Amino acid sequence: MASVKVAVRVRPMNRREKDLEAKFIIEMEGKKTTITNIKLPDGITGDSSRDRTKVFTYDFSYFSADCKNSNYVSQERVFRDLGTDVLKSAFEGYNACVFAYGQTGSGKSYTMMGNTGDSGLIPRICEGLFSKIADVTRKGDASFRTEVSYLEIYNERVRDLLRRKSSKTFNLRVREHPKEGPYVEDLSKHLVQNYRDVEELMDAGNINRTTAATGMNDVSSRSHAIFTINFTQAKFDAEMPCETVSKIHLVDLAGSERADATGATGVRLKEGGNINKSLVTLGNVISALADLSQDAANHLAKKKQVFVPYRDSVLTWLLKDSLGGNSKTIMIATISPADINYGETLSTLRYANRAKNIINKPTINEDANVKLIRELRAEIARLKALLAQGNQIALLDSPTALSMEEKLQQNEARVEELTKEWTNKWNETQNILRVSYMTLHLSVTLQLYITLYSFI
Numbered sequence: 001m002a003s004v005k006v007a008v009r010v011r012p013m014n015r016r017e018k019d020l021e022a023k024f025i026i027e028m029e030g031k032k033t034t035i036t037n038i039k040l041p042d043g044i045t046g047d048s049s050r051d052r053t054k055v056f057t058y059d060f061s062y063f064s065a066d067c068k069n070s071n072y073v074s075q076e077r078v079f080r081d082l083g084t085d086v087l088k089s090a091f092e093g094y095n096a097c098v099f100a101y102g103q104t105g106s107g108k109s110y111t112m113m114g115n116t117g118d119s120g121l122i123p124r125i126c127e128g129l130f131s132k133i134a135d136v137t138r139k140g141d142a143s144f145r146t147e148v149s150y151l152e153i154y155n156e157r158v159r160d161l162l163r164r165k166s167s168k169t170f171n172l173r174v175r176e177h178p179k180e181g182p183y184v185e186d187l188s189k190h191l192v193q194n195y196r197d198v199e200e201l202m203d204a205g206n207i208n209r210t211t212a213a214t215g216m217n218d219v220s221s222r223s224h225a226i227f228t229i230n231f232t233q234a235k236f237d238a239e240m241p242c243e244t245v246s247k248i249h250l251v252d253l254a255g256s257e258r259a260d261a262t263g264a265t266g267v268r269l270k271e272g273g274n275i276n277k278s279l280v281t282l283g284n285v286i287s288a289l290a291d292l293s294q295d296a297a298n299h300l301a302k303k304k305q306v307f308v309p310y311r312d313s314v315l316t317w318l319l320k321d322s323l324g325g326n327s328k329t330i331m332i333a334t335i336s337p338a339d340i341n342y343g344e345t346l347s348t349l350r351y352a353n354r355a356k357n358i359i360n361k362p363t364i365n366e367d368a369n370v371k372l373i374r375e376l377r378a379e380i381a382r383l384k385a386l387l388a389q390g391n392q393i394a395l396l397d398s399p400t401a402l403s404m405e406e407k408l409q410q411n412e413a414r415v416e417e418l419t420k421e422w423t424n425k426w427n428e429t430q431n432i433l434r435v436s437y438m439t440l441h442l443s444v445t446l447q448l449y450i451t452l453y454s455f456i
């Protein structure tokens with residue numbers, strides 16, 4: 001069991017807010033975030049609509065509004081607090097998810113992707129992943145396989161951001177695997193061997209992403225984007241095969257917004273409606289899960305039937321495992337510091353406060369055959385101990401001891417066979433990886449030669 005970790009981050013005032021001479025209404029101290037409604041007279045602090053100041057406590061309150069302030073939280077610090085947790089989960093074999101939520105223009109893309117020379121969580125996590133892979137590979141302790149995919153949900157349709165234009169790019173179907181959960185049919189997956197490979201794919205995907213200028217943000221993301229890393233590692237630990245698979249979802253949501261605040265009309269208004277539909281469903285899912293967790297914690301209360309409406313939007317369906325399921329999840333709520341956004345900011349803070357109550361059930365995703373080998377080995381150890389005991393009380397020739405001996409031999413043979421199969425399969429995967437990587441680089445080099453040759 002693990003609660004969803006929640007961080008709130010406040011950005012600097014933007015040009016529009018400064019031009020409107022907006023007042024700064026956010027304070028942060030330790031884990032606490034305080035918001036002030038400057039329209040109300042001084043009074044007691046609380047969470048009722050009459051209270052001038054409201055205080056919320058999160059796992060992290062990040063003050064990123066002024067880089068000269070001593071409490072300023074940089075991209076590096078956000079990575080150190082949250083990104084390293086994601087990497088730890090991945091190497092332990094857990095699924096992980098980070099999603100950024102907040103009003104349009106509040107800093108979601110900045111936090112997740114970042115700007116040139118000031119990279120955000122996604123590039124830093126990918127860089128960290130490959131730097132750790134290089135460390136472990138150098139010591140010869142394990143082998144790895146990493147694949148990435150990148151999709152956007154635009155107007156409730158799933159679009160592959162990494163596939164060259166084809167009929168399979170748009171409107172992909174979401175399906176549900178009985179064990180592995182929801183997935184996108186025909187979504188392209190790309191093998192990557194180093195950070196440069198990921199960077200190229202990320203850049204290509206970001207170019208394909210649907211953005212537009214709105215009244216609130218010059219480059220506003222009009223879609224929800226999910227960057228997924230599938231990370232498999234295999235090794236022998238005390239002669240025991242280990243293979244884990246971890247799925248890491250890194251999500252940049254489109255902004256929550258009020259139509260009147262963005263001045264949206266036509267296409268932007270329709271987009272806004274669909275964006276908000278997903279976000280309203282996300283809110284309903286978070287509320288239902290928070291209710292479930294509180295209900296579970298209260299042993300005396302009569303258990304309520306709580307329905308979690310995952311399937312009401314594509315976003316929540318795809319993130320089903322990350323919300324209340326098999327994943328270690330982090331939510332980053334991004335906010336503006338300006339009084340003109342008071343309503344939106346308060347709603348984001350309340351949303352984030354609710355998300356703190358969600359309890360997930362992360363488990364280590366172990367390969368099924370490796371799990372079987374481990375269970376058989378435990379059974380062998382148990383049988384050996386029983387036989388040793390029988391030996392001491394001269395039961396060695398009894399029919400029970402003989403059948404135990406037989407079972408032991410069968411299990412030992414099965415373990416040997418399964419271990420051999422697993423080692424062969426993994427060696428083959430590594431060979432395929434090497435060949436496909438060499439082919440890819442050979443074709444890039446050839447392309448380069450052809451281009452150069454055509455100039456001579």
Ligand SMILES: Nc1ncnc2c1ncn2[C@@H]1O[C@H](COP(=O)(O)OP(=O)(O)OP(=O)(O)O)[C@@H](O)[C@H]1O
Pocket residue numbers: 010011012014064065102103104105106107108109110111115217219220221222253254255256334
């Ligand atoms: N913490 C921060 N420090 C400095 N600049 C920031 C910060 N957060 C956001 N910004 C800047 O504010 C602007 C809007 O941020 P961003 O595009 O990340 O918002 P968003 O929440 O993703 O918006 P949308 O939902 O419209 O896509 C960008 O120019 C970004 O560089």
